[in-house]
Amino acid sequence: xxxxxxxxxxxxxxxxxxxxxxxxxxxxxxxxxxxxxxxxxxxxxxxxxxxxxxxxxxxxxxxxxxxxxxxxxxxxxxxxxxxxxxxxxxxxxxxxxxxxxxxxxxxxxxxxxxxxxxxxxxxxxxxxxxxxxxxxxxxxxxxxxxxxxxxxxxxxxxxxxxxxxxxxxxxxxxxxxxxxxxxxxxxxxxxxxxxxxxxxxxxxxxxxxxxxxxxxxxxxxxxxxxxxxxxxxxxxxxxxxxxxxxxxxxxxxxxxxxxxxxxxxxxxxxxxxxxxxxxxxxxxxxxxxxxxxxxxxxxxxxxxxxxxxxxxxxxxxx
Ligand code: SF4
Ligand SMILES: [Zn+2]
Numbered sequence: 365x366x367x368x369x370x371x372x373x374x375x376x377x378x379x380x381x382x383x384x385x386x387x388x389x390x391x392x393x394x395x396x397x398x399x400x401x402x403x404x405x406x407x408x409x410x411x412x413x414x415x416x417x418x419x420x421x422x423x424x425x426x427x428x429x430x431x432x433x434x435x436x437x438x439x440x441x442x443x444x445x446x447x448x449x450x451x452x453x454x455x456x457x458x459x460x461x462x463x464x465x466x467x468x469x470x471x472x473x474x475x476x477x478x479x480x481x482x483x484x485x486x487x488x489x490x491x492x493x494x495x496x497x498x499x500x501x502x503x504x505x506x507x508x509x510x511x512x513x514x515x516x517x518x519x520x521x522x523x524x525x526x527x528x529x530x531x532x533x534x535x536x537x538x539x540x541x542x543x544x545x546x547x548x549x550x551x552x553x554x555x556x557x558x559x560x561x562x563x564x565x566x567x568x569x570x571x572x573x574x575x576x577x578x579x580x581x582x583x584x585x586x587x588x589x590x591x592x593x594x595x596x597x598x599x600x601x602x603x604x605x606x607x608x609x610x611x612x613x614x615x616x617x618x619x620x621x622x623x624x625x626x627x628x629x630x631x632x633x634x635x636x637x638x639x640x641x642x643x644x645x646x647x648x649x650x651x652x653x654x655x656x657x658x659x660x661x662x663x664x665x666x667x668x669x670x671x672x673x674x675x676x677x678x679x680x681x682x
Contacts, residue, residue, distance in 0.1 A: 373653075376603070381507060381642060383649035386558065388636040395555050395637040401663075402553040402656040404541040408646040409437045409445065409462060409500055411546075413535040420528045421488075428532070431521055433546045435490050436503040436644040437462070437536050441651070443499045445538040462497040462536045466521075469529035485525045489518035493534070500536065503645030506551075549652050552642040557632035559605035561587065563597045567627040575618055579627060582614040588628070597627065603638060605630060 371390035375383065387395055414429040421428075439445075451460035466488070473486035490502040504518035505511045522530060541548035568576060573595050580588040580597060585604040588597055588611065607630065615626035643649050 376638075378650060380648050381645060383639075383641050383653060385639050385653070386636055387555070387639060388558075390637075391635060392637075395639075397660055398656055399553050399555055399639070401659050402550055402641060402652055403548055405659050406549050406647070406652055406655045407447075407538050407540050408547050408549045409439055409536045409538055410544075411435065411437070411464065411534045412448075412537040412539065413456075414532055415534075416530075416532045418529050418531040421522045421524055421530055423522050428522060428530075432493075432532075432534055433544070435493065435519055435521075436646045437495075437500055438503045438646055440499040441648070447539070448537045456535055456537070458497065460537060462495060462500045464493045464495045464502075464534045464536060465532070466493050466534070467529075467531045468492050468524065470524040470526050473524070474526075483526065485523040487516065487520060488522045488524060488530055489516060489520055491518035492521070506645060549643050549646045550641055551644045552640060553652075555637040555639045556607075557634070558636035558638055559602055559607065560631045560633050561599050561602050561605060562629045563588075563599060564625050564627055564629075565596060567625050568597050571618060571627060576627075579611055579614050579618070582610045584608065584610060587611070607632070 369389050371394060372388050374386045374388070376386060377384040387398065411429075411432045414425075414432055416425045416428065419425055419428065423431075445462075446460050448456060448460040451457060453460065468486070468488045470486050473488075474482060474484075477484075490504050493502050495501045502518065505514060524530065539547040571579075573590075576590060576595065576597050580590055585601065585606060587599060587601050587605050589600040590596070591598050609630070611628050612626060612630055615628045618627060619625075639653075641649050641652055643652055647655075
């Protein structure tokens, strides 16, 4: 009989750079495949080629090129690029690449400073990178909260002292993190098993209020509370559970005999997974999930087609 299970997604929290959702009615292999595709197979743009015209900073060219590669580049939603290897152009073109330039000297940045700051080094940051394609540009901060709290004007690339200059051209290309981590769209993509937390009311009834309070207070993330009316233990924030076992240890210590039931038990659901995905700003969090699902679906379709081909060849040869 075919397996009629149909996985579902329920979104718990959604922001531009963060999504928390529950994937249910599936198993660990699918959850892990989705996690890995989100990390390594959702394409983004990243700097891949750097031509340095002048570098009199203290940093070596290779070091700078590596730093530039790790600057996240945001594409406007709907912007489509082709992979450079699949493009018809000889080197790079606007279908497959974006050019960025940077030209900063100590003198240009230090101009207009007050006297007491005039000999200090200047900072070269991602905000000095000028994109030649308005649809693509560097992500300077992870969120607007950080912009308000930060004294920088972007991701630090180098410091220049008097007389030093950095002048370069960079070419960003489309890629996936399976090739290099700089193309990963996420800084966090994790899941945990949905916790199943049970309170045995009959056991709870045998405990004193102080003992119940002890169980409630054992949880560092305040999963439990005491019902105001009955003083029974209730589960308030199930999704906060991090499987630390503090509550079950206290519950075990309150047993009169080892074979007695514990007042609380915590187990992990095997078919519900709570995902937390945080992007680095290159694409929105919901897009990361959608594109990962599409990539996963394409892989399964390819596998299916290959299996059909192999089967047909075997049948033809028989
Ligand atoms: S396992 Fe830890 S986090 Fe989970 S409910 Fe118990 S004490 Fe709280
Ligand atoms: Zn091209």
